[in-house]
Amino acid sequence: MSIQKEIKKITTHTLQKMKASSEKIAMLTAYDYSFAGIFDAIGVDVILVGDSASNVMAGHETTLPITLDQMIYHAASVIRAVKRSLVVVDLPFGTYQSNSDIALASSIRIMKETGAHAIKLEGGEEVLESIQRIVKAGIPVMGHLGLTPQSIYQFGTYAVRATQDDEAEKLQKDIKLLEQAGCFGVVLEKIPALLAQKVTQSVQIPTIGIGAGPYCDGQVLVMHDMLGINTEFKPRFLRQYLNLHEQITKAVGQYIQDVKNNHFPNQSESY
Numbered sequence: 001m002s003i004q005k006e007i008k009k010i011t012t013h014t015l016q017k018m019k020a021s022s023e024k025i026a027m028l029t030a031y032d033y034s035f036a037g038i039f040d041a042i043g044v045d046v047i048l049v050g051d052s053a054s055n056v057m058a059g060h061e062t063t064l065p066i067t068l069d070q071m072i073y074h075a076a077s078v079i080r081a082v083k084r085s086l087v088v089v090d091l092p093f094g095t096y097q098s099n100s101d102i103a104l105a106s107s108i109r110i111m112k113e114t115g116a117h118a119i120k121l122e123g124g125e126e127v128l129e130s131i132q133r134i135v136k137a138g139i140p141v142m143g144h145l146g147l148t149p150q151s152i153y154q155f156g157t158y159a160v161r162a163t164q165d166d167e168a169e170k171l172q173k174d175i176k177l178l179e180q181a182g183c184f185g186v187v188l189e190k191i192p193a194l195l196a197q198k199v200t201q202s203v204q205i206p207t208i209g210i211g212a213g214p215y216c217d218g219q220v221l222v223m224h225d226m227l228g229i230n231t232e233f234k235p236r237f238l239r240q241y242l243n244l245h246e247q248i249t250k251a252v253g254q255y256i257q258d259v260k261n262n263h264f265p266n267q268s269e270s271y
């Protein structure tokens with residue numbers, strides 16, 4: 001008889017407990033079956049199927065062009081590999097901003113067609129009604145404040161947000177509104193570390209930082225940036241753990257040479 005070890009799945013409740021016990025949350029993006037399987041097995045707590053897929057998977061300059069159908073394709077691929085991690089999927093630009101009916105319909109499509117565990121959307125007070133309705137429908141929602149890339153043309157720059165009092169005050173109000181509306185967590189992107197600390201201490205739900213300093217309850221990075229697949233994007237907040245671009249260049253260069261020189265395949269690699 002084989003004794004199968006039961007896998008303890010991460011849920012939104014696990015994340016609340018992690019915040020309460022000061023255990024940091026490790027979140028990472030993934031967009032396909034193969035990488036999601038590796039990250040899940042290593043122990044990434046939350047896998048984010050980010051709309052950064054628009055940049056790193058599709059080569060767009062911004063996150064705006066990716067569609068709901070494309071996000072659903074990525075999310076369904078990720079879900080097929082995942083046994084333990086909580087999988088959160090971004091609502092892409094244009095699928096929730098116009099009204100709460102559309103926001104709810106988009107969220108339901110993601111949950112129904114991908115099997116994902118939660119959705120994420122950008123913004124505070126502006127999207128509150130949508131968050132309330134999505135939560136009411138039984139769908140866990142993660143917020144996203146600070147540098148919200150879907151508003152890049154309004155910001156005009158990817159510089160640090162909320163450095164001025166008015167924007168910092170709005171962010172402090174917004175996080176409270178998101179918590180009251182039932183969000184189970186909030187991403188804080190590119191804001192001063194001390195502001196992130198203040199808002200993290202002001203709520204019971206976990207904050208996940210990217211470029212928001214060490215005081216958040218967890219951290220998130222885009223996999224292509226931290227693995228060094230994408231080597232041109234080098235913001236100060238990014239720690240590159242690997243230079244996969246260099247390693248792939250070497251390996252594929254060697255493969256090309258082997259094929260050209262008739263060194264691949266050899267006898268033992270042939271039938």
Ligand code: KIV
Pocket residue numbers: 029048049050051052053090187189210220222
């Ligand atoms: O789309 C994404 O990858 C994100 C992270 C940067 C938080 O939203």
